[in-house]
Amino acid sequence: MNDLLVLRDGDDVAVATRDLSPGDRAGTPDGGAVVVRDAVPRGHKLALRAVAAGDPVRKYGQVIGVATCAVEPGDHVHAHNLGFDPGEREAPLGGEHTELVVPDGPRPTFRGYRRSDGRVGTRNYVAILTSVNCSASTARMIADQFRGAALDDYEHVDGVVPLTHTSGCGLVPDSEGGQVLLRTLRGYAAHPNVAGVLVLGLGCEMVPGAALSARSGTVTDLGMPGVGAPDPEDSSALLAAIPDDTVVRSMTIQEAGGVRATVRAGVEEIRAMLPEVNARRRTECDVAELVLGLNCGGSDGYSGITANPALGWASDRIVGYGGTSVLAETPEVYGAEHLLTARATSPGVAKKLLDRIDWWQDYVAAGGGTLDNNPSPGNKAGGLTTILEKSLGAVAKGGQADLAAVYEYAEPITDRGFTFMDTPGYDPVSVTGLVAGGANVVVFTTGRGSVFGCRPTPSIKVATNTPMYERMSEDMDVNAGRIVDGTAALEEVGAELLERILAVASGERTVSEELEIGTEEFIPWHLGAVT
Structure with a gap:
């Protein structure tokens, strides 16, 4: 395992895989090293090159903010020297297409409850x-x-x-x-x-x-x-x-x-x-009957590197088989919306997502805030600095599939494929909307250790890093931190997630179900005037 993860060629920062101290020589994947100038906690960013004050800083090959002062190689890059700047992002109205390939051979199945309207339940x-x-x-x-x-x-x-x-x-x-x-x-x-x-x-x-x-x-x-x-x-x-x-x-x-x-x-x-x-009895059902809700909470600097892209792999496989997955949390795609609109199947789908982003900017402004009031303090302690950085990691849950539809909150999910639902970033409210739309399984990724649960739809919790997983193993279903540890490939964890999704859909209980968590997490989005 290298000391640093460089996510894209040309990035200005790398992610620390261990706590770094001043004077350490931090190894990079290409065999080089950077002399550390500041203490850099695990999951936080280290500068790979000099960045002048006011210049953009790149991670994931995308701008995550601007340097608020001169940054030197080896510096810790965080809230003290990296600021939010909305910048200019071109949001294409479709045009990109990814052909999803699924393996030859028998199609995956699960044992679910087929209802009279044709939909399939995973619980009774x-x-x-x-x-x-x-x-x-x-x-x-x-x-x-x-x-x-x-x-x-x-x-x-x-x-x-x-x-x-x-x-x-x-x-x-x-x-x-x-x-x-x-x-x-x-x-x-x-x-x-x-x-x-x-x-x-x-x-x-x-x-x-x-x-x-x-x-x-x-x-x-x-x-x-x-x-x-x-x-x-x-x-x-x-x-x-x-x-x-x-x-x-x-x-x-x-x-x-x-x-x-x-x-x-x-x-x-x-x-x-x-x-x-x-x-009622479970019967054999095709994987295409899954409606997978994608959500994250308590994110950290590893979320966009381990659990989220592994979930994106599983999402792509389900969509490739003809199933449905639903990304949500509109305030947490702000800054990465152009990556989603480029994959839209039509200009109308892309425009609907952009319209919801515009609505959210007006909504938070009316409340005296901005979309960069997110990340939360816990997110920042875990290494995330701006909403742009957080969103770039969050959209990885959606894999590479084309964006087939955009839904309003709690609207019935009727389209197959990869879709999006407009929800707040607040986890219980977001997942409540997904379940109301028809999600029959939820996968919830977390870096800080969210103890979220959901009923009547089971929620599979995925840890982004091994230390948190080991500390809270009784609250986590899967450890995606092995990707950074070097003990498992991203595709391997993605395949494990798909297998777990099918098992849970067939009745295997999640840890939050064992604890009977999920009743208090039913929280409809409260909008509008109360008289």
């Missing part, structure tokens, strides 16, 4: 979906009755999960925020990992439970804009409707007679569901 949950925060505590009380031995007789039921949130009333129903919440809740009710759903409301909220428990073509006008019967011409509205084979019940606390009465009635409703949900 009963969900208690709350239409409003007022019913959240009651939903948890009902779900608590199905913990421990209560489900021993139902070995094919993965659990009863309460999906609670902090909204549902006090918002303008036909506003952007109101429609985002409705789309999110509908997406969970219709999710292929949910075989039974109890929609629980208070009874007087702005988002009525009937709007969430509707099947295709069965919703009447509920007096709320955007909540009427699905338009037959609108495929996304139809796909958000609950499949015919999902067991659906709904109730409100006010009609049931209060909290205690609702808990008793809700428990009986779920007990009545369980035999039918338990009767």
Whole structure:
């Protein structure tokens, strides 16, 4: 293992693979060496050549910022001498195409739950979906009755999960925020990992439970804009409707007679569901039925070198087989958006991504910030300095495949191939949108050690570096740090990830599932006015 990783020819900086001290001679991959002038922590950047104040600094072959003072070879390059500059980036509207090649021979398969609408689930949950925060505590009380031995007789039921949130009333129903919440809740009710759903409301909220428990073509006008019967011409509205084979019940606390009465009635409703949900069985399904959500959190200087590109390899293989993967976190592709738009299958797809970037710049400016308020303190401690640098590593999760579609938050994912969903960078909110869109497996990469989990969709956590993996091995599923250690090739870890994705899709539990993490991580994106 070399002391330094040089990611592209012509880069001004390299990444330290160990803690470096002043006076060390740090070896480079070409057999050379750089004399270290400052202490450089593992994962941080070391200058390979002199850079004048005001000149751009390159990593990954791309500009990651400008030198705020003169930089000499061997200097530690970080927030004290590297500043953000939006610069000028040409964003092509498509034109690049990568032909994905998959191996000859049998196609990979997994054992999933095929639903009546044709989609495939990787889990078999009963969900208690709350239409409003007022019913959240009651939903948890009902779900608590199905913990421990209560489900021993139902070995094919993965659990009863309460999906609670902090909204549902006090918002303008036909506003952007109101429609985002409705789309999110509908997406969970219709999710292929949910075989039974109890929609629980208070009874007087702005988002009525009937709007969430509707099947295709069965919703009447509920007096709320955007909540009427699905338009037959609108495929996304139809796909958000609950499949015919999902067991659906709904109730409100006010009609049931209060909290205690609702808990008793809700428990009986779920007990009545369980035999039918338990009767579902896994069947052999083609890899193309996977809808893979791609997310990262607690990133560090190794994220764009190990875990993210290894996940990109697995994503490309799934897409090559005809499956779907979905990149997200729009604020964390800013600075690398040109790499995605160049791969767009049409100018319209590219333009939609650029429009969302523009929306985000206005959105954060209205809140008194800029997109360079990201990276977080933890990201910076791990070696990332500017959002440009962070984004260049983050987009590696998407591999090299063509960009086939761009979705709004929680919009149903209908296109095959590599796609993008507009979400915040805040991990629980981002993954909530991906799951609402239909992701049936999530892979989550982390360098600092995020303890994120997700339900009803399993989340596979991938460590970017070996020290963190060893320190938090009970919270990590895969160690991609071996790529930097020199004990595994990137393709080898990518193949291991694909194998793990298929195993988890077939029912193998992730570490976060073993800890039952994922209920509190259901956080719909809260937008718009609250009245």
